Amino acid sequence: MLPVQHAANIVSLGEGMTPLLPLKRLGEEIGIADLWMKDEGIIPTGTFKARGATVGVSRAKELGIETIAMPTNGNAGAAWAVYAARAGMKAVIVMPVDAPKITRNECSISGVQLYLVDGLISDAGKIVGRAVEQYGWFDASTLKEPYRLEGKKTMGYEILEQFNWEIPDVILYPTGGGVGLIGIYKALRELQALGWIGEKLPRLVSVQASGCAPIVRAWEARQKSSEFWEHASTVAFGITVPKALGDFLVLEAVYETDGCAIAIDDDELLREQGAAARAEGTFMCPEGAATVAAARKLRESGWIRSGERVVLLNTGAGIKYPDTGMHEGDILILQPGDSLDLPHAP
Numbered sequence: 329m330l331p332v333q334h335a336a337n338i339v340s341l342g343e344g345m346t347p348l349l350p351l352k353r354l355g356e357e358i359g360i361a362d363l364w365m366k367d368e369g370i371i372p373t374g375t376f377k378a379r380g381a382t383v384g385v386s387r388a389k390e391l392g393i394e395t396i397a398m399p400t401n402g403n404a405g406a407a408w409a410v411y412a413a414r415a416g417m418k419a420v421i422v423m424p425v426d427a428p429k430i431t432r433n434e435c436s437i438s439g440v441q442l443y444l445v446d447g448l449i450s451d452a453g454k455i456v457g458r459a460v461e462q463y464g465w466f467d468a469s470t471l472k473e474p475y476r477l478e479g480k481k482t483m484g485y486e487i488l489e490q491f492n493w494e495i496p497d498v499i500l501y502p503t504g505g506g507v508g509l510i511g512i513y514k515a516l517r518e519l520q521a522l523g524w525i526g527e528k529l530p531r532l533v534s535v536q537a538s539g540c541a542p543i544v545r546a547w548e549a550r551q552k553s554s555e556f557w558e559h560a561s562t563v564a565f566g567i568t569v570p571k572a573l574g575d576f577l578v579l580e581a582v583y584e585t586d587g588c589a590i591a592i593d594d595d596e597l598l599r600e601q602g603a604a605a606r607a608e609g610t611f612m613c614p615e616g617a618a619t620v621a622a623a624r625k626l627r628e629s630g631w632i633r634s635g636e637r638v639v640l641l642n643t644g645a646g647i648k649y650p651d652t653g654m655h656e657g658d659i660l661i662l663q664p665g666d667s668l669d670l671p672h673a674p
């Protein structure tokens with residue numbers, strides 16, 4: 329099911345088979361009793377990007393590639409950096425200067441050549457495009473090589489296996505380049521072709537941030553591809569992609585499954601990040617938290633019906649975004665020897 333031909337070429341750090349957690353308390357509050365979260369926050373590098381990196385780097389190694397280059401919003405670059413190091417391969421990574429700081433460190437400590445661009449991932453992509461022409465490096469940009477997608481489709485296999493091959497009704501996915509969503513859709517179609525599942529497919533929901541929602545705009549206009557989103561900006565940095573190369577594939581997956589696309593404001597997704605953490609102990613990444621807000625809205629509008637089984641993709645760990653989650657007002661500073669004054673003690 330995956331492209332690597334010889335086991336000796338597999339470059340692994342122990343990724344895969346992440347937990348599928350029931351969110352009972354949060355689900356009750358939202359009105360979705362059968363609510364689940366696929367938690368990608370606990371794999372190497374703390375995001376689902378490790379899935380694309382393990383397959384992409386393994387296959388690149390198998391093909392004898394020595395240097396890979398890629399633009400990234402941070403998390404993918406971090407994942408490819410550590411897997412490249414593990415493979416003994418060189419990597420050149422270009423990311424926006426505003427990408428999560430920790431992803432810089434992950435690249436830096438892995439010994440890759442890191443560049444920061446004072447712009448967006450689309451600007452980084454153009455720089456990488458010119459460099460691969462000039463130096464002949466392997467272009468690992470989203471959907472410019474076919475193997476990263478293969479790694480990401482394993483999320484689809486796992487969700488179904490974890491539900492014992494019963495099909496959930498809805499899967500919500502925070503969409504930037506959309507590779508995860510395209511991958512889940514590919515997995516579903518493969519499982520159908522194998523005869524492991526029947527006709528029914530989950531309705532796939534593309535969740536974006538209001539500050540960068542080209543897929544949502546295209547879906548609302550029933551278009552097959554999206555327009556470049558000017559002045560893209562959101563705290564959910566991983567989904568700041570003004571124009572995805574595979575936008576038409578994301579839209580096809582949404583249309584073919586009777587899904588939908590929905591945009592979430594930054595303050596809403598940050599609020600839901602806190603609500604989920606308090607209800608369930610999950611410190612989701614902002615991108616993942618956007619799916620909580622989307623589920624709530626779609627339940628309120630009736631698009632998600634009572635009794636439906638709903639899966640949220642938490643694509644990464646909240647701890648990769650240390651600027652989120654903190655409410656200064658919650659902290660009281662004590663001096664040594666102080667006692668805890670009621671009413672603050674629980």
Ligand SMILES: Cc1ncc(COP(=O)(O)O)c(C=O)c1O
Nearest residue numbers: 403504505506507508566643644
């Ligand atoms: C945490 C996180 N979630 C979601 C995404 C979006 O990924 P995709 O390209 O599959 O849409 C990214 C991409 O950087 C990310 O880092």
